[in-house]
Amino acid sequence: MSKFRPAAPVDTPSAQPSPAAAAQTSLLDEPQEWSAFGRACTQAGQGEPANPLASPWESHVVLDGMHCAACALTIEDALKAVPGVQQADVSAATRRARVVWNPAQVLPSQWMAAVQHAGYRAMPAMDAFARAQRLRESRRALWRWLVAGFCMMQVMMYAWPAYVAQPGDLTAEMEHLLRWASWVITLPMVVFSCGPFFSSALRDIRLRRVSMDLPVALGMAITFIVSSAGTFDMDGIFGKEVYYDSLTMFVFFLLTGRWLELRLRDRTAGALEAVMNRLPDSVERRTGDGSFERVATRRLAVGDTVRVLAGEAFPADGRITAGHTHVDEALLTGESTPVARAEGGAVTAGSYNLQAPVEVLVESTGAQTRFAQIVALMESASLQKPRLAQLADRIARPFLWAVLVAAGLAAAWWWPTDPSHALMVAVAVLIVTCPCALSLATPVAMLTAAGTLARHGVLVRNLQALEALARVDTVVFDKTGTLTRDAMAVRSVHTAPGINADEALSMAAALAGQSMHPVSRAVALAGAATSGHWRATDVHEEAGRGLVGTLTDTRPDGAPPRVFRLGSALHAGVAAAGASAALQAVLSLEHDDGSVSEVARFELAEDLRTEAPAVVDALQRAGIAVQLLSGDRAGAVQRVATQAGIATAHGECTPQGKLAALKDLQLAGRHVAMVGDGLNDGPVLAGAHASFAFGRAVPLAQAQADFVVLGDSLALVPQTVMLARHTLRVVRQNLWWAAGYNALCVPLAVVGAMPAWLAGLGMALSSLLVVLNAARLSRSLPALPPCAATAIAGNSAVAALPTPDSDLPVATRPEPA
């Protein structure tokens, strides 16, 4: 870049690009680099187009030099002014921006230069880059804070004699020496610690606008000038008063507040970054001759085979072709227990291989992976500005002008009596106001809540929905499937006389293991716990009816191979068992003469999620009415509703019927949250005030809900509702605090009742209080009432299944005639 100037101001060592950074920026203009920090805006992310120039690109950048919410608006304006930039969203809380730009009109280096021109720095959101940047920034913040703290202590030492000395104790020379020493110590503090305030204030003046640093920097400059004048020109207009102690103290308080705020904010952004940094930079790919070479993850293609070592993250979605291991999918599903994955098992990009090296056949890469979809969801949500935050931002700017005017008027009022005092009153007004607290109040709380939810496997697609969810008083489950597991379960076994139920289940499971039909899966799962010494051969499936196959006893003294049938009563060749509503599967033995005899019947039912009753109970206790609308048969819906404890349930609803029922509820003044699978109930979910989708089996990009639950536990629904209520409480507290603080302190400062150091302390504390209050939301999800907690503990699929020898009711039926 020709604009590069080597002379950087001492307080902002990284404000100018280094030659390496400039080379990096122009390298970013090459199309193959774009996918590293963004993706092409094609329909539903269907891969990159053949010509990257044809469609607009969505890129993410990390911003450096942002101090407050007002900066976010400035950067947005600067980006939007560049021709070819279609959209720009800047988040103050995560210091990231999303830019949609058209490659035909503009290149990344050009809009990045626009950001730089506005006085900030943009870097592509690639990890190594951003992490180094974070380290540098935190070091600089620490250094400034240490300088301020150390200088403050020493200046206080020099100020002390002037406070305690009786008249005449301190000679004029000694007093002058102490002031001179204070000045020398204050100087490095003004240069190093106040540097960022001055540089951003200068930037504001040059660009003719106000931000929160301007009043503060003005205050610092005035105090330092007045004190210097008092030191070197005692007979001057400002008198002989000095305020080094006030200056150093308020700078120290201010920086302490900023530093703590930075750390807390990093922790919030950390939740997002923890997800984004999950993919490894490089991976071992098998070459043609069977050896492995390390390649960049970005170069992987579908069909490659990669080796993932224990402790590494999976680079792409795929299937294990060799080896077996345990994987940690906590970040993707919120489920903290490691999951076993054997050969043929699917693994997801971003989950960790915990145990042993495995070889994985890559099935999807880049933007198609489930991981990339999750990241995209989180990123776009974190950039939204909730309604309350927009309101606060609109207030902040005029408020700053009002503060500047108030400070000017206060100074003018006091000037005739004492110019030095007049200036210090103005300084107190400038410093005590804290629009930061106002701007931070909403986004910091909502982002913290979203981060907490993400850690537990709930993605917030829409921050605004947190506000809506907090007001919800009715939850409607719009599918039976949300309350039940996808699979069916064996409820009871009825065997022919002389046959052991375990044995029957074991035989049926051997056959059923060969089929993917839901009934077969249920039988196979139920039989998994039995001895399993049967082997099925020559299995044929008659679609929709059942299986026929030969079962061999693998024990040495086992029975000879015989042919068995498993399926509907008709398929098994026996009489149907009366008018039983439950689904049945029958196992029968086919004799050589073609006749059959029944061995066992298995009654199946949809398996209610174990935590469902507790969840319904928790919601009702929180004052939320629970309803069930379903398209299933009325009888089945009623049964599920009764089991779960839901009083109002309607079966056989059409999608239009559901929508109408929802509208009726809303007309009656209810705030409704819908819980669905997010796939084909889009209109119903969209019509509700807030909506949940269980995204386990659903392509995330298509899930049209405000909250996408990645995990499997229904308990996350009431927990999210409670967290949303808590979040809104925190937001309200923050807004009241920020408004009340400013309303009280500004008048106090104007009448001259507030010294500068107290003003600095007040401002730092008010910002910090807002952030700390929001940090309460990051602790953990609110716990459900005790009865719920026990049900959730046993919530994994295997534990919930009744095993034949424990609680499965076993009955022996008399031989049918």
Place this chain on the structure above:
Amino acid sequence: MDILYLLIPLSVALVLLVLAGLWWAVYHGQFESVEQEGERILRDD
């Protein structure tokens, strides 16, 4: 009390020296992963 005329400038010099020390410490990573370094002595390898 004349000694103060020496001691005060000396304290100023000392403060600046300490600041230089802090600068070195911050920019050489002395304040990063503080817990980790403390635990290192307890490890066998």
